[in-house]
Amino acid sequence: MRAASAAPVFAALGDDTRLAIVARLSARGPQSITELADAAPVTRQAVRKHLRALEEAGLAAGRRVGREHIWELRRTGLADAQRYLDEISAQWDAAIERLRRMVEEEA
Numbered sequence: 001m002r003a004a005s006a007a008p009v010f011a012a013l014g015d016d017t018r019l020a021i022v023a024r025l026s027a028r029g030p031q032s033i034t035e036l037a038d039a040a041p042v043t044r045q046a047v048r049k050h051l052r053a054l055e056e057a058g059l060a061a062g063r064r065v066g067r068e069h070i071w072e073l074r075r076t077g078l079a080d081a082q083r084y085l086d087e088i089s090a091q092w093d094a095a096i097e098r099l100r101r102m103v104e105e106e107a
Contacts, residue, residue, distance in 0.1 A: 006084040009077060012057035017042055018050045022059060022073065030072035 013019050021036055033051065037044040051071050054060035058077035062069050 003084075006081060008057040009059060009081045009084075012053050012059055013081075015050070015053070017046070018054055021047070021050055021054065025060065025071065025073045030070045032068045032070055034068070036071065 013022065017040060020040065024036065024039055025031060033044055033047055036051070037047045040047055042050075051060055051062060055062065058080070059074055060071055060077075061074050062071045064070075
């Protein structure tokens with residue numbers, strides 16, 4: 001995953017309300033906008049806008065079930081973000097190992 005494709009995911013997760021929605025969907029599974037709004041300190045309309053932002057970032061998906069709109073996490077969006085973080089972590093680990101070897105060689 002490239003930084004440019006990861007940026008929307010991290011931008012979406014950078015908002016406290018969206019992060020709380022992701023945490024709630026993760027802990028409790030698919031929920032309606034009403035259920036999510038009842039647990040949020042914002043209006044139902046604001047929750048809907050946050051869900052759209054999560055959907056655009058590939059982190060959530062909504063579907064109609066009768067009269068309700070049910071939202072759930074898209075695990076692939078989160079997995080892509082995790083892969084990107086793993087790549088960065090591996091790069092840091094390699095850099096730290098190079099630094100350790102350099103310091104040991106000078107000692």
